[in-house]
Amino acid sequence: MKISNFLLSIMAFGLGMTACGGQSENRLTLREQTSEASAMLEIFTKLPQQRQFMFGHHDDPVYGIGWDGDSARSDVKSVCGDYPAMMSFDLGRIEIYGDKNLDNVSLDRIRQEVVAQYERGGMSSFSWHVDNPVTGKDSWDVSDSTVVKSVLPGGVNHDKFMGWLDKVADYLNSIQTPEGVKVPVLFRPWHEHTGSWFWWGQNLCSTEDYKALWRMTYERMQEKGATQLLYAYSPGTEPKDSVEYLERYPGDDIIDLIGVDAYQFDKEAYVKSLDNALTIMSQVSKAHKKVMAVTETGYETIPDSVWWTQTLMPVIEKYPISYVLVWRNARERENHYYAPYPGHSSADDFLNFYNDSRTLFAGDMKNVK
Template structure:
């Protein structure tokens, strides 16, 4: 055989072998997937509310299915979407979750419409967004308009005396807010409900007298809303503070555990906090950053496998000033495949 022909044939064979080997290696690389972070958890499959609404059930399962795989973006707002509108104008996207507050409700303020948070919750749900409701509960006695414990002397320990004026005032306020939440239930809107937040910090009146009365108030609220008012559209969140084991209402009252974290300029994943809470609740409760100042950078979240369910910077300067979270970071977060934004939300309506 001609030597040149033989050499050419050998070169051709080697070339084909290399191409095949490269393709095979490439295929192998494509098949290699990182372990699913969610496999570390054994999240409760059912809500604590008996017979939850279909929408609440679908929302909870959506959170559960994405837990450890993606994080939902959120933002707190006080005046009807100021923050979500700002984010839309400056990043082109809106967060999946909006935080709303009953702070001004049931106070008789002539300048405020008590139905504002209800309307906002409905509007965001119609866009496939998720409403989270918090309650900066002002002095139930109406002696002041305050909720900070150093500005009101309202005595939560009267929760132990059903005949007391204070007990009746608390119950009346709970009934009023339950009526607002009932309007959302009638319109098939689920709510992530986060009452009595940061209790163990003791800076709010509901934490001023220690763990026992606060725990009893939370349990009373749950019983009143779920069993008396028959609210079944709520997903219940307990907002933990450090070393507050004695304050915890109990697994049967809590669906998700939140942590409010304010560390200016700290965009780390907060993975030590996440790991502590995950272990504390035996991998059965989803853990979330229910409020924050500076949000964790998505690169740190994925690097550390800190599987928070969602993050939610507070409103105003925490969102828009650039002091706590830069516009560049907002754009980076919203552009990440790991972060779910409003445009990526499926419809969770019971259709």
């Protein structure tokens, strides 16, 4: 069995008490955290210092263009010969179905893929498009502005929602290596809250209630022993400055990584908004000693054949990001994909992006020191 890069890092990293100018020492006195999670954070910290970042893709190994559920397959791997260094998955509807998520992917399969990614030296992240507990509809149902309040302590849906949190914690705790090591993952709930398209969005709850939702989530994960988690805060591009970016920030004691979700519709607007967001994040990263990443991005169908090297790279290369992740290649929706597949018009440019010494894929992670 291949020894993961995280485990190698633990040997060198000890208990993770020296990263980022004492940041880890401060953090670990505030919360219990596994050594594997500390090693993961150390890699996030080191990559920008080495002027490198990981490439990521959502749902990369579980389906793609023209296929579904194939073993050891990946559209990214089919193009460049390697898996992404970062993979993300979603927990949406785990609270309802129990055995699959909102994109009809088996949770058992996701568990297997997260372990496989860890053992090859890569990383995994989880978002959670959780259903609306008031209406029973999906997370995009914003018909009721009392949802967040209803799940907080004293709210009519609090007990139900705590049960949902327990299902998430139990599942994340079940992602273990054959030796029983809990695989460290980046947990990214309550994302894009600076918009108002999710029931936890800007116009659907108060600043205080949003922060309380985050803290309740974090504390329940800790109570359930999910100490292998790192936590990501990822607004959209709406904030115009660091004050707006931090308006609903849940606290340094919870958050490990700050991010942004930014998608291209118009090139000029995309470049401007992503550049502005990364400028703001650089300021926040320095002030709060947090690592940063482009937690979601992409250009649907990638109609620009040189998008990777001529649009994306010129913006992100200027900033100390740990990773950049594009969204999924849907198999059930036509023209809903964000990574190239064999024969796609941007595949050659993606190979140039892959061959850039600054971009890291799964096979590169063993060389991260």
